[in-house]
Structures are given as structure tokens and as C-alpha cells.
Amino acid sequence: MDRIFIRDVQIVNPGGVGLMRGDLLLEDGRIAQAAPTGEIFPHGKEVPAEIREVDGRNRIVFPGLIDAHVHFRDPGYTEKEDIMTGAAAAAHGGFTSVIMMGNTNPPMDTPGRIEDALKRAERTGVRVYCAGNVTSGMQGRELTDFAALRAAGAVLLTDDGLPIRSEALMEKACVQAAEQSLVISLHEEDPVYIGQAGINRGRVAESMGLDGADRMAEISMVRRDIAIAARTGAEITIQHISAKESVELIRRAKAEGVRVHAEATPHHFALTEEAVRAHGTNARMNPPLREEEDRQAILKGLADGTIDMIATDHAPHTAAEKARPFPEAPSGIIGLETALSLVYRELVLPGILTWSQAMERLTAAYDVYGLPGGMIAEGEPADLVLFAPDEDWTVTEETFRSKARNTPFLNEVLPGVVKMTICGGQVVYEDGGEV
Ligand SMILES: [Zn+2]
Secondary structure: OOOEEEEEEEEOOHHHOOOOEEEEEEEOOEEEEEEOOOOOOOOOOOOOOOOEEEEOOOOEEEEOEEEEEEOOOOOOOOOOOOHHHHHHHHHHHOEEEEEEOOOOOOOOOOHHHHHHHHHHHHHHOOEEEEEEOOEHHHOOOOEOOHHHHHHHOEEEEEOOOOOOOOHHHHHHHHHHHHHOOOOEEEOOOOHHHEOOOOOEOOHHHHHOOOOOEOOHHHHHHHHHHHHHHHHHOOOEEEOOOOOHHHHHHHHHHHHOOOOEEEEEOHHHHHOOOHHHHHHHHHHOOOOOOOOHHHHHHHHHHHHHOOOOEEOOOEOOOOHHHHOOOHHHOOOOOOOOOOHHHHHHHHHHOOOOOOHHHHHHHHHHHHHHOOOOOOOOOOOOEOOEEEEEEEEEEEOOHHHOOOOOOOOOOOOOEEEEEEEEEEEOOEEEEEOOOOO
8 A cells, every 4th residue: 555645735625625735645545634734744854765755736636536427348348448448547537436337248237247347347446336227138128126236336227328218117217226225327318319329410410411319319308307206206317418408407307306416528518519520420429419509508507516427428439430431330439538638628717617616526426326535635535636737738549548549639739637646545547657
């Protein structure tokens, strides 16, 4: 276990609580001491040689981030990503906790599969959690055994990648999930409204001769599932919000006391359908990028807390798959390694969120899913990310720890550099370092 002393660093916690600047001593995987600069090792008292000292000047330290929505493709599609490379990408991006979606092959619909994935995830250095499927084989016909999945370690339920089409089954799932105190996380796209998936039905699709995915695909299911959550008392998360109408539905539901959470991805708050013209299949995702009014509504939703979580929907695919013609390419882009810089560029620098508000959105999932982490304070896990706000970096093919390169942000210069990620007191990523 590393012992680390971070000297004189700006500290940002969600909600702006706690110390604003100071020194941190990490021991036994926890934050042993957090104190104003110079108090832990005052002048004349040397830092012992066995403690690694890190200069915190010109750095911000955040709690290790959590991404409640990643696809590590393991088992079944490890040519795209695996648990080890996915976790390395997380560490590079400042994420110390991730929740893997269950659309693997085989999918995460039995306790044994979840136990196996969690066992393999133990060696990654970061905290890797598993979602369990809502329905067997993600077929949308029969519910899985929620109690058994929970006992095996599932931290939420989802058929992500697919919607739960049957309203009756969704209602039954909500009743049972509430009994198990599990949140259901929902990919809201009714295929009835989708011609061509991965691109908004609108101007850009038309110009490319494609039909597109209508916004009603999302709106109709968000409306239905908010109503189901309201009448069953279940807690749900609406994943990767893309349409302005969905933001408004969630805003009203929250005001009425419905237990609903919402995710926004960096791509949905940074880009519109226009990105498909420039980046083709690397801007193809489900739900699709939509219009500027939708993007503005997502920004507003993030600002007022309607959208309480930022999640990347990290979705690796191979270069060969993304080289196919648009209609045949798979949907999804990677996101873990660019997320924090995009939050900085799109939300913090324009003044939409303060850093502490941004941290609320990047750590809310700890509370929503009942996981440890999310706060810099004595006794908390030593899960931290050290960020250099005055530096920038160029996104190149070589930058990624992920196996995949499918991102529309390739070749951009992004502000802010993750210098070090620490999880459980261990350095799991260091800029220019070995790990
Ligand atoms: Zn999804």
C-alpha cells in the first residue's frame, strides 16, 4: 500500500463542502489526514522518506469519479475492450469506480456470470461494479432473479442497449426491484419510432438519405416509465438523455416526488447531429445526437440538477466495424478518457457549472447506487484524481488506454490534464509514468 502526501493542493468536493485548499495524507487506502497547508508536516518536520510526496500546486484534487455506464465488452466481445483495458481507460480519465453494463455475451443475467466478471475485475486496480440484467438473455420476456443477482453483487438492473418494450413486464420489474432496493437503469428507445438507428431523424439524416431515429422513440418511453415509477414507488434512472422533451418530463417528475434520476453523456452535451457530417460513424450512437435546442436543454438540466449524473456510455468498437457504411456500423463511442476535459470545456469554462457542481454530477452515482467514495475527507477511501487545469492535451490514436479509438474528438486539443489517479491509496494512473 502506497503512502502518499499531497502538499498544498486546491480541493474540490461535490457541493463545495470541506477544506478548499490544503494537504492530504493517504495511508492504508484511506485519507488519513486532510488539513490546511503546512499543518500535517509543519516547517521543520520532514516528510518521512517512505512517504511519497506529491506537489499539489497548480493542481486541483477531485474525488475519484464514478461512471455508472460503461461497456467493457467482457465476456464476448473482447476484441473491442476487456475488463483490464477498460479499467485502464477509466484510470486515465480520472474514474476510480465504474459500473459495467450487462449486454455482454453471455449477458449478465445469472449470479454466476456476475460473480465471474467481478472476480476478474479484482485485478484492475479500480473499483469495477456489475449491473445485472432485468430480463433473461435481455429478451424482454422473463424477469431475472433480482434477489439472486443482487446477492451476487449486481449494483443496479438494466437491459441497456435495449428498451423494455412490454409495459406490463416493466411494471412487474419495478415492483420487484423496489422490493430489492435496486434501481432500474433504462435505455429509452422504442424501435417503433426508429428507421435508421444512431442518427437523429431530421435535417442531417435527410441530407444523407437516411431515415433516422425519431425523438418520440425516447420521449414516449420516458413518459411511460416515469408513470410506472410513480405508481410502483420504484427508483429508476433514465440513461443518456438526448431530447429536450425528456429533460422537461424528468424535471416535472422530480418536482412531483417521483424517484427518477437522469444521465447525460459528454457527447450529448457537447455535440449535435451536425457532428455526423464531420465524423460519420464515430458520431453514430444510440440515442443519437440531436439538435442545438436539445443540447441547450441538456445543459439547463445539468445546471438545475434535473440531470443529476454525468455518465459516458463508454462504448468501444473496432476500427473495422466503424469503417463500415453508416447503416451497417455499430452505434456507440468511447468516452472515459475525454470526459473530464469535456466537462471542463463545455460546462465549467463557460460557467454553466462550478467545479463543485460538476463534481456533484460526476459523483452522484455513488449515492444513487450506494457505493463507497465521492468525498475528500478524513476516513474516506483514498480515491482521488489530480488534475492540471492550466495544461492541455491533444487527443491522438496513441493517447488511449482503451483498445478502441472510436471517438469524434480525435485530433482535438482539450483543456485540462489528468496527472494522477489514485484508487484505494494506490497510484493507478500517472501522466508520463509507468502505470
Ligand atoms: Zn444505452
